[in-house]
Amino acid sequence: MIPFEEALARLLATAVPVGPERVSLDDAAGRVLAEDIAAADAMPAFDYSSMDGYAVASADLAGSGPFTLPVRGESAAGRPLPALDPGTACRIFTGARLPPGSDAVVPQEDAARSGDEITVREAPRPGAWVRRRGADLAQGAVALRRGARLTPGKVALAAALDRPALLVARRPVVTVLCSGDELRAPGSPGAAGTVAESNSYFVAATARAAGAAVRVAPFVPDDAARAAEAVSTALRGSDLVVTVGGVSVGDHDVIRPALEAAGVTLDFWRVAIKPGKPLAVGHAELSRGGAVHVLGLPGNPASASLTFVLFGVPLLRALQGDHAPLPPRVVVRAAGSLRRQTGRAEFLRARLEIAGGELVARISANQASGAVTSFAEADALIVVPADRDRIDDGDRLQAIRLAEI
Template identity: 40%
Template structure:
């Protein structure tokens, strides 16, 4: 029995370290596909989306398709960092609250002033934050250190040259690469692009994903449940996951367990789809509609050496890439995180495609894991302590535990037991890291 105990660092296998080796099975069943191999296959199905030029307000969450170079400096001119008075430092040398220097005020300079006259020796100009600094001025005295005069001002501070002055190009010199290809565009990045005068940016289009949820037992939330029926949840879960990953998602829901109905449901959506993402109907039961409909249409169904999420499908259906996920909600979302999200982000042009990872110390009880499978357990990661506690049992139907989690604890295929106080690898899911609480708080 392979075991990880305190003091022994035994984490995730490297992606290219023997990932073609198959997990041993008996002679009657095909070997399980390693996680890394299925990741690479799914990634190979999706092609990069085309480059478009989009207005800034439509670029949030997209990836830069090319480097962006500043054509102007930022700030584009010298300007005041404070509301106050533009002066020559030599004219106010020695000024103090007890012995202020008095200067005539020769102009008012609001931000956006259409005309700025040079500053005469021995004078001051009242200036607002962001207004161009007049020629001859080399510092700004904040209004708090003056009497606020409009014709003559008493200055009680002797600032040094350059004080409270923003130099041209201080933030960004012209010719600087400000946004790199593959970077994700958020509020700060779009604000910078706008400040540099760019009205649109070269970005990659969002991958268009059709999310298909099958099952005759599924009912729309809000409707009454009949015997044997459950509320449909996978579609909204996966649509949200696709959008969070940078894609555009369309849901096709409530498709019954009928091969003909499945083909009819997806046909109108295929022309514009970059990916058909299905959930359910891929295992070994008698009514596996996705498997029955797509197995002879270019989609291969296999078993991957992971828990949860062993049954998987992938390939092309009428020219459209297909990834078929299991129907249990935890299996579906974990499989999305492991296989689909990185492939989608790569197709969308993002430089960073994988979730961040961290090493954490396992708290609580020991964990068991099936030999030969990479296990993913839901976890609560504490940023301040660097500890992680598993949330809930391993069952793939236990969605509430996943909703409480902010990470997945990844256990390598060769490890069957992980003891408490052992370092483990965690996949951070983007939710808030827990910052408080002791070992018993989730």
């Protein structure tokens, strides 16, 4: 078995980013930038008021107050800009440009107005309540870097930079292939011993959340020839083929030999993790150049979900050129205890809560590899190092938030 960190590093080392495409801002959220975005102009592009009030020249208010100034003109956002006459104040509103000759704003609550005059008790300091040109970004500064995943805030920044469309990585195409004579579609009739297939729904939803375009292929029966044909079909037009089930060593596990028959080279098989040990990782060379990545997930639901979270999601992010393909880890206090065999890193499903001002991860009672319920209830994975033989209540360990995969 290959250690988890080595297996993940080997997988990501093979990820060559897919090509770019241009999309409108409406379709940009969640995508990965394939270009740097620089500020064509300073941001903001002009000095403006951050308050409703009066623009003044602070030099006109020398000495001790109070000061009385006539009000001349008005500056409103998006309107023509008046100049400030010496010894006067100009009415100004939030977001409006600062009139030439002024260098400070007196908030309206600090000014007593009577007719066309205001009285100010204290002189404002230069720059008071003024947002300066370039305070956010200097002209030419890189605002968004290639490899950044576009959050709503980043999309809004691109809009503020006057960019109606962005160059992003195209969506990697993922084909999901589930195998087993026992599988049937949810809601469809089936013989005794059949089960409603669920793994493809987890993999597809998770892959889409990671930015992929997903195709779910028909179920593959436990027949070697038909399995090889299904794999060959799935490879066409895919960047990643995810098989579920059939990668172990049972008499009816047909996917591993089907992968090899379809021209897939297995880079490694079996990773020292729990659950999910019988993970197969490989690739198929394309006639046009490049390669299709292949992940052979185990069939047990928790194992399939876990291995796709740990390996599939980082791979999809790396294929999009994401500069942070791995999910961040947080330190949590474990709520619960268990004894375990060493030798494999374990990823315990858990629920997060706040207790005593810190993040606590409550270990789920059912950690079975076949438990569909575990990922429905969990929102975090507690990372247990391979050499650790027990977890005690209150231990502090690293965890992965499932919302951040």
